[in-house]
Amino acid sequence: DAEITQSPRHKITETGRQVTLACHQTWNHNNMFWYRQDLGHGLRLIHYSYGVQDTNKGEVSDGYSVSRSNTEDLPLTLESAASSQTSVYFCASSEQGAWVSEINEQFFGPGTRLTVL
């Protein structure tokens, strides 16, 4: 069965370190997304991609970067981790909608809980 996986599921790191969270999907979806979820804020879009070599900034992109070298993977990198980036991170994927920016049903991964000390 097709799926979307995230690794690691839990990560503790120190302020200033570079951290990369992995996301891998076997749905063959063009669209992939990274969100963070915090109490009181809900899910907020960090970065998204409509296909290979395409990346776009979301609502809260500062301090994060992504790259899309193939259809299956969209790793999220925190260049220099900060305590404000302690959160639960979700990756999602979806088929392309009727137009490029239309987002169809999103399939979410299980999440990565990141703690920055």
Add this chain to the structure above:
Amino acid sequence: SQKIEQNSEALNIQEGKTATLTCNYTNYSPAYLQWYRQDPGRGPVFLLLIRENEKEKRKERLKVTFDTTLKQSLFHITASQPADSATYLCALGAGNQFYFGTGTSLTVIP
């Protein structure tokens, strides 16, 4: 600023009743709106999508309405069951961005 508001308080209802959850938005003109269910410790799961030219969408015991004049979507679960207890999120697409509300926690009491 852009804002999506859902019932801020947790919603408790008796089994068998209809649960109605509200999603209000300001400063958007969304082309479509989605509803998701999220259980503790898990990622959201898609339930329904409704477009701006659709007034109502149904799927089994679920019904969603979308009123672009009121800037509101209502999400109904009829004949609710304890297994429906979860957090429900609304989300809307506007331009190239996608925004989620903070969610409403629903508890169905047996």
